[in-house]
Amino acid sequence: MNTKTRSGDELLWSETKRELIAPCRIFDVNRVERQAPDGRVGRFFFLDAPDWVTVIPFTGSLEDLTALRGDFLMVEQFRHGINAVTIEFPAGTVEKGEEPKAAALRELSEETGIKPERLEPLGSVCPNPAFMNNRVSFFLALGLNRVGDQDLDEHEEITLHYQKASDVVRCMGSGRYNNGIMMIALAYLRQWLDR
Numbered sequence: 001m002n003t004k005t006r007s008g009d010e011l012l013w014s015e016t017k018r019e020l021i022a023p024c025r026i027f028d029v030n031r032v033e034r035q036a037p038d039g040r041v042g043r044f045f046f047l048d049a050p051d052w053v054t055v056i057p058f059t060g061s062l063e064d065l066t067a068l069r070g071d072f073l074m075v076e077q078f079r080h081g082i083n084a085v086t087i088e089f090p091a092g093t094v095e096k097g098e099e100p101k102a103a104a105l106r107e108l109s110e111e112t113g114i115k116p117e118r119l120e121p122l123g124s125v126c127p128n129p130a131f132m133n134n135r136v137s138f139f140l141a142l143g144l145n146r147v148g149d150q151d152l153d154e155h156e157e158i159t160l161h162y163q164k165a166s167d168v169v170r171c172m173g174s175g176r177y178n179n180g181i182m183m184i185a186l187a188y189l190r191q192w193l194d195r
Helices: 062-066 100-112 165-171 180-194
Strands: 014-023 028-035 041-048 052-057 071-079 084-088 091-093 114-125 136-146 158-164
Touching (some): 052 114, 062 180, 071 100, 091 100, 100 136, 114 180, 136 180, 158 165
Parallel strands (some): 052 136
Antiparallel strands (some): 028 041, 071 084, 071 158
16 A cells, blocks of 8 residues: 655646636525646635524533433425425524624524523534535524524525424434434534533
8 A cells, every 4th residue: 555645735726717607596606717736737616605603503501412302403404406395503604704602692592582691602614614614503592592583594584393302412413313413513512511
């Protein structure tokens, strides 16, 4: 087995050309030409997407959350990509010039009518760096107060459910809980609780 050891700048490809292929409502499709450090040139496609936020709204105390006693506030909605209904944590896109924390508060309010007393940042990650250039940030919402009704986008239809935290953790990744970003949200929540 012939293995090369390289790191950092030795692995960077430089961009030589970029072309917008398709401007879409929620992302733009781009074609780029890039050159490897050894001179190879390749064409690649990527999605220029806005950053996202995901909020984990919890009804109990931190002690309850650690023991998985209490409920998560979940949203149920139709997802066009898989042509199916999913159950997820409230989530959405960060608007241009908006900070992720502000986007999290806005999305939580729009989708649920809830304002939390406390919003804890859990972390952020690139959801799929192979062909996307955005980040998703995760937040824990505690002290949930209803301050209004849902204020949904034109094509959103969302049903709210309070679900036992233990059931959500047990079911996440299967059935209607099959959104991978929600699995990442739970992983960040576990890391945060372990600190």
